[in-house]
Amino acid sequence: MINFFIIGAILGLSAGFAPGPLLALVVSETLQHNIRAGIKVALAPIVTDLPIVVVSLLILAKLSNFHTALGAISLGGGLFLLLLGYQSLKGQGVALNVQEVSPKSLCKGILTNFLSPHPYLFWLVVGAPTMTNAMSSHPFAGVAFIGSFYFCLVGSKIGLAVLVGKSKSFLNGSTYLAIMRSLGVLLVVLAGVLFYDGLKLLQILPS
Numbered sequence: 001m002i003n004f005f006i007i008g009a010i011l012g013l014s015a016g017f018a019p020g021p022l023l024a025l026v027v028s029e030t031l032q033h034n035i036r037a038g039i040k041v042a043l044a045p046i047v048t049d050l051p052i053v054v055v056s057l058l059i060l061a062k063l064s065n066f067h068t069a070l071g072a073i074s075l076g077g078g079l080f081l082l083l084l085g086y087q088s089l090k091g092q093g094v095a096l097n098v099q100e101v102s103p104k105s106l107c108k109g110i111l112t113n114f115l116s117p118h119p120y121l122f123w124l125v126v127g128a129p130t131m132t133n134a135m136s137s138h139p140f141a142g143v144a145f146i147g148s149f150y151f152c153l154v155g156s157k158i159g160l161a162v163l164v165g166k167s168k169s170f171l172n173g174s175t176y177l178a179i180m181r182s183l184g185v186l187l188v189v190l191a192g193v194l195f196y197d198g199l200k201l202l203q204i205l206p207s
Contacts, residue, residue, distance in 0.1 A: 035161050053123055073129060
């Protein structure tokens with residue numbers, strides 16, 4: 001169970017710190033309005049991701065006896081994490097672009113996250129397969145995975161909102177870049193695990 005807790009934490013932190021539409025909105029709302037507005041945006045995944053998680057798990061359940069399809073999904077997940085890891089390793093900070101708009105932070109966060117392709121890709125090729133494996137190991141392992149993932153995802157974005165509210169230079173400083181590069185290495189390692197699982201499911205490697 002601890003393994004899936006750690007995997008969830010790594011994936012959650014990586015998603016939370018990674019530059020993207022939702023992080024840009026967290027920063028924008030924090031700088032334009034206040035830290036509370038940024039925190040409201042950070043809470044958006046809790047609202048938007050539930051249907052995505054349910055649909056992804058249902059799709060995986062339908063494919064549970066098709067090892068070739070599951071192997072292909074695992075390889076796709078490995079490629080997705082490898083790309084995220086590469087972006088984290090090559091990241092150069094986050095541009096701070098602030099636009100004057102009315103403060104409806106939570107609604108804007110929900111809409112931004114709902115329209116972003118990242119949650120759909122993540123849960124279909126990474127999150128749902130990992131959670132399925134966790135639940136097959138032990139029901140509490142699935143709870144540990146999804147709990148640690150969202151705690152770290154939302155918690156890291158809340159933390160960034162607080163830090164940006166106190167120091168606008170944080171997202172372009174050495175600490176943020178060091179965090180992103182460390183998480184990038186861990187994502188590459190997890191990508192290797194998914195590649196290995198995919199090749200076993202495709203019977204290219206022995207089980």
